[in-house]
Amino acid sequence: MLDIFSYSFMVNAFIVGVLIAVCCALLGVVLVLKRYSMIGDGLSHVGFGALSIAAVLNLGAPLYAALPVVVFAAYFLLRITEKGKVNADAAIALISSSALAIGVFVASINGTNIDLQQYMFGSILAVGQGDIIISAVLTVLVLFVFVVFYNKIFAVTFDESFARATGIHTSVYNITVSILTAVTVVVGMRMLGTLLISALIIFPALTSMRVCKRFKAVVITSVVVSVFCVVAGLFTSYYFENIPVGATIVIYNLGVFLVFALVSLILKARNK
């Protein structure tokens, strides 16, 4: 059973997968509760566009070229969402589909050796040593922010106006969360795929909210659910060859979500 770890690429995938799962779960709770779920989706599409362009231009390490672009996009997307303009969701949809289209166009125009399929749906083989370092640093940062500023994050997420009225600089928190999300998305999307990475952000938070009614419980349960699904997905895709890992992880997330939803229904029926 443990021969899976005799392949170094599987070990890499496990390390990066678990770290990204933790980051996605923590950031996801904030994003979902602040109604920013679409930002994760938008960012992954922008990331795809940036990666394709970087690959075509032969920029060497496309990951590092994509990072600043996606971080900038995160800031931009946050601003249009924050302003609360009616068309914010439409604007995000426009940006994400445009970025996707540009990515596909650029990647195809060259005839290139870029594997579109791999960018769209992810691949374990895409995980390298660099990803381990970036995701480790990222996880330390995310955990630091969530442990040290936990109370403030709760306050800003629950009621931004009140938080601002008590003198918390809410925009600093929003920008921090969106930049961390941007980095998480860029690192995670090559393993899980552009189209599936946002599920990893949204699912764990929604799943734990079925059953948990306290913020702290939601945060902890999300992390547990997220890590479980990534680990289970990696094992499954390893033993059933040719199954893409991103899709497997998302299906696990869906399964756990349905179980939690059922439990919530049973609990409700009991209380009546």
Next chain:
Amino acid sequence: MSLLKVNDLTLGYDGKVIVKGLGFCVNEGDFLSIIGENGTGKTTLVKGLLGLIPKISGEIEFGEGISQSHIGYLGQKNQISKDFPASVYEIVMSGFLNSNRFGLFYTKEQKKEAQLLMDRVGITSIRNSSFSQLSGGQQQRVLLCRALCATKKLILLDEPATGLDPIATAEFYTLLQKLNSEGVTVIMVSHDVTGAIKMSSNILYLGKDATFYGTTHQYLHSNVGKSLLLEGCPCDSCKHNAKGGFKNA
């Protein structure tokens, strides 16, 4: 002693002036109601007082022992999403963040004070309940308790009775009056003119054409006051036009 002094204040968004040349003063122990039609800038004024929007001109001065970030604020309901997973205790405690510079942990004293405040507003029995499963009246009590954690002196409420049924509204008003009589200064934006007049010591009326600031008694005798109310002033010295309206109600 005055807690808050507003002088010739002008507020607005994107260069558009909404509130102009406003002046009033809130003393310790006052109950000031801000009333007026829709779109006359009541909520804009609240945001200005809290520093959520920059002022265009004028002055907002705070008295001794209070600062802008130490106003206990209870905002309009739609700010909070209905299904947010949070316990009553988690929400109440978040009121203390303005006194924790780094916001790392809540101190023992703060936990003790939170317990006292929860007793005062009557939510101790639901402290571990989920906020989203409470009734509207209970939710407002929780948010009021959080506001009290954030302040020692002054609470600022923006239409706190919106969406509450008549019984819950009456209970909430009774609680506000109790807190006010215990020394908490209250500023409340309200649509409910009758309720506001019953409780307030002072009235700030924001109209499309005119504003009025004075004691409740002065307001009832003013032209704007008379035009809004069908019944006369209920005070004892005004027997001339007292019809017994809400005095005995």
